[in-house]
Amino acid sequence: AQKITQTQPGMFVQEKEAVTLDCTYDTSDPSYGLFWYKQPSSGEMIFLIYQGSYDQQNATEGRYSLNFQKARKSANLVISASQLGDSAMYFCAMREVPVYNFNKFYFGSGTKLNVKP
Amino acid sequence: GAVVSQHPSRVICKSGTSVKIECRSLDFQATTMFWYRQFPKKSLMLMATSNEGSKATYEQGVEKDKFLINHASLTLSTLTVTSAHPEDSSFYICSAPGLAGEGTDTQYFGPGTRLTVL
Numbered sequence: 001a002q003k004i005t006q007t008q009p010g011m012f013v014q015e016k017e018a019v020t021l022d023c024t025y026d027t028s029d030p031s032y033g034l035f036w037y038k039q040p041s042s043g044e045m046i047f048l049i050y051q052g053s054y055d056q057q058n059a060t061e062g063r064y065s066l067n068f069q070k071a072r073k074s075a076n077l078v079i080s081a082s083q084l085g086d087s088a089m090y091f092c093a094m095r096e097v098p099v100y101n102f103n104k105f106y107f108g109s110g111t112k113l114n115v116k117p
Numbered sequence: 118g119a120v121v122s123q124h125p126s127r128v129i130c131k132s133g134t135s136v137k138i139e140c141r142s143l144d145f146q147a148t149t150m151f152w153y154r155q156f157p158k159k160s161l162m163l164m165a166t167s168n169e170g171s172k173a174t175y176e177q178g179v180e181k182d183k184f185l186i187n188h189a190s191l192t193l194s195t196l197t198v199t200s201a202h203p204e205d206s207s208f209y210i211c212s213a214p215g216l217a218g219e220g221t222d223t224q225y226f227g228p229g230t231r232l233t234v235l
Contacts, residue, residue, distance in 0.1 A: 035223065043208060045161075045226035091160065095224075105151070105212075105224055107161045 002026065004092050006108035013082045014116050020067070021077040021111045023092030033095040034075040036066065039110075040088040048090075051075055082115045089113075120144055121213050123227035130201055131235055138196045138230045140167075140211030146191035147213035151224065152184075155208040167194040167211075201234040208232075 005024045013019035025034065036048040051059045051066045059066040067076040079086055092108040120143040130136050140150055148169045153161040165186050166174040173186035183205075185197040198205050208231050212224040 037226075043210075043229040043231070045210065045212075047223055050223060089158075104166070105163065107153075107163075109160045110158075112158070 003096075003106035004094050004108035006092055006111050008111045009109070010112040010114070012114050012116060013079075015084060016081055018078060018080045019082055019113065021079070021090050021092075021113065023075045023077065023108055025073050025075060025092075025094050027073075027094065027096055029096045034066070034068070035093040035095065035105075036064070036075075036077045037091045037093060038086075038088045039091060045091075049077065079113075084115050084117060087113060087115045121147075121211065121225045121227040123209075123211055123230050125230060126228060127231045127233075129233045129235065132202050133200055136198045136201055136232060138198075138209055138211075138232075140194045140196070140213075140227050142192045142213045142225075145213075147194075148191060149214055150188065150194040151212045151214075152186060152194075152196050153210045153212065155210060155229075157208075161210060164196075169194075198232065201232070203234045206232055206234045 003026055007022055032053045034051045038046040038048055049059050049061045049064045049066050051068045058068050063080045065078045067078055089110045089112050091110045094106050096104055122141045122143055124139045128136055150167040152164045154164050155161045163176050164179045164184060167186045167188040169188040169191055175181050183199055185199060188194045208229050210229045211227045214224055
């Protein structure tokens, strides 16, 4: 089964508007971490935001916020006031802590975000 | 923040040759590093976990003899693509786990290596 599911291969958003990128996950581990990364055309992976499974509040980092719904196993990324520089691939990832491989990450298939001027 | 470098950033080679990609943690020690492969417009696929001082752990479906991993020191892991073929052309990314005690337990990614096999 897929550990991380991103159902939106591509998204368009008007500059200055907010956009939500969907992510659902699957794990039986009670302790896990959820991450969002941005990958521009250069290929580098840029860390955006983190949500721990035991965190009570939704994570926020500047214009990024994570809508964490634990019961639904969803961790959607909200980007407010989109900028042209936000155009990139966005990956949702999950860290599990299995016994033999700590910090093992699973990535979703990604969402290509295009911000229109 | 912690920095991970990769070398080379881009390599073009002939079919049948072997290519070595280096991953270095520049300002911290990494007993574990991860190697990912990414096809164009696709997600990152974990290939293997590189462990300093012991054998790498490969994900299911990844050929151990094809993708040789050596974690020579606490700051260096290498991935060697042996007898490369065009289907091995891809973007290879390494990462190292964040330092113990960091709240996010994140990973620090290298900038990636684009391999093209002619």
